[in-house]
Amino acid sequence: MHEKIVTFFETEYPLNQHGIDELLSLFQLKTIKKGTAILKANHLERELRFLNCGTVRELYATADKETNINFYTKPQFISDLFSFSKDLKTNKNQEAISDLEILSIEKQQFRELLQRYECGKSFIELSFQKLLKQKELLEFNRITKTPEELYQELFIYKPNWLEKIPQYHIASYLNITPETLSRIRKRIS
Structure with a gap:
């Protein structure tokens, strides 16, 4: 169950072994059916979700139009980290476009873990740096x-x-x- 997330942390965000062991013990496995909304605009992101397998689309939606902004097809975190970390409502929607297997941890549990392990803070910082880089590249490409x-x-x-x-x-x-x-x-x- 945890093989993909362990590999993700080992390659993307090295944590000390005690921190990773405790983090993994807190994740709950969820299966989600194709077509299910995972995240809805104007809601708070309440959990940190890791896509173990399946495909997710991320989109902005108005009454008239939906515009896809990202897809997740490989094992990675799929939560709106800005909403998650800042306690702000998200503007994004996420939908399962296949059956999914997700590992999730509640926000409060994750925050308590961050307080115990300094390396967890670097996870958030590095995640934001990657997101900003990705967003900058996406905007540049879409305009040019x-x-x-x-x-x-x-x-x-x-x-x-x-x-x-x-x-x-x-x-x-x-x-x-x-x-x-x-x-x-x-x-x-």
Whole structure:
């Protein structure tokens, strides 16, 4: 159950062994069905969630439109860390686009652990640095590149997205219609 999260911590955020053992003991395994909302806008992020397996889409939604902003397909943390750490309501929504296996820990339990282990604080700091870098790159790419260039980058850097995620979700992520995506795919292949 904990193999993927242990590997994640060993490669991404090395913690001392006592801290990681206690952290792992607090995680609860949850299975979530395809189509289930995991996070809803205007709510507080109440748990730290680690995607063990499955695919999640993250999106912004208005009454008129949904726009996909990210997909999670590999073992990693999927919580809105800004909402989680600052106790602010999120603007994001998350939905399972396949059946999921998630490990989760309640916010209060996690905060108590951070107080006991200094290395846990570095986890939050490093996570924020990665999120800011990712957000900066996403904004830059969306402003400076064409949908075709963005699709080509997905083809190179995130081929698992193109295999696991329905094309209409990819089109939303690229901010184009599914028909435009179809034309781009034909030109590239």
